[in-house]
Amino acid sequence: MKKILFIEDESALQKTFGEILKQEGYEMTSALNGEVGLRLAKTQKPDLILLDLILPRVHGFEVLKKLKEDKETKDIPVIVLTNLEGIGDIDKALELGATTYLVKAQYSLEEVVEKIKKALGE
């Protein structure tokens, strides 16, 4: 069973995604802030990370940078899932090594699930 780590401070989203990803046959772990997210990424070695950018404690960009610097986590694909779409945000995330950048407001739930499947090579 493939593991997905969801770093997101909105517990409502954690709940919705937890449920739908379980039904799709994935195991999802949640992290409500960047710090926990980084720790879980190292200990659990997920197959995919879903990352929000506006996070308490450690900002999403910082999380992404650290994930890509650490040789244990650098190969895990990261999908940025956020409502931030200011100047340079998308470029910065892709430069830092994000696989995909999704603006929450522009996608339906099923579309996001499709992107997750695609990133996992399914």
Place this chain on the structure above:
Amino acid sequence: MSFKNILSQLNIFAQCKKYGLPLWQCPQFLFLVMGIVIAITAITFYAIATRYIADPRLVALMVLIITAILFIIANIINRSFERLAEASRMKSEFISVVSHQLRSPLSNLRWAIEFLMSGRTDPITEKQLEYFKILKENSVRMGELVSDLLIVSRLETAKLPFKKQEFAFEDLINNLIKEFKPLARASNVEIKFEPEKNLPKVFSDPSQLRLVIENLLDNAIRYIKERGQVEIKLEKRDKNFYFEIKDNGVGIPREDQKYIFQKFFRSENILRYQTQGSGLGLYISKAIVERSGGKISFRSQEGVGSTFWFTIPIK
């Protein structure tokens, strides 16, 4: 500008009230004071000069005093303009912050509804689905409104930079038409696109150009009452691209035509047919086209249809 407009511009008290500034800080009033001071000075100097020309020191002193007064007034005017600019900037920033804050709960709401609608939890009845659809449509609508507000605030604070690149204009249009197919089919609308042959590539910002065409195409389809046709043309004219979109929809009443590009304006006949829309689409489109160095306009007749067109430089 009509005569009535000019008259209302001259009503300084009303103008100052509009900005919410006290009289002594209101640019219009201060300019008037300056004008009066200058006029009185000129007359006084003429009177003084004809009598006391023997003592130039007195004249010099008066010139100094008047200059100082004018300088102070100019300074106040300058500061009040700064205040106005600051107020406008804060307004845009406020919209941006509020919009961002609204987005998160909106995504939560929308995705939770979609999850329920998918029937992944429990099977749902026809009746429930009907109401879920209303919930979803409205959360999507709210999301779109927030996105439009964010674009407007970025346009107004000049935080929407151009990222120019070379691309095929007709491909962008074809892709958008593909995306609009479901809406067009549901509204019984046929979309025709006839680009001129052998068009050069355009050097512009594809995401912003996309916003413009998206808005025009969305309007064209939405405002067709029962069934109809949308015709899109793309031509090269001198150093510009000429884009035209023609529909046989409800059209824009003559008396509303001059307001159509204003922020939040929605024509009365449109409100009768359907209620969706933020009234920001055309405002955004115009701002983007004009920033790109192009022009946008339309012709329309109520009950017959509308044709919107715009130009943008090829390079």
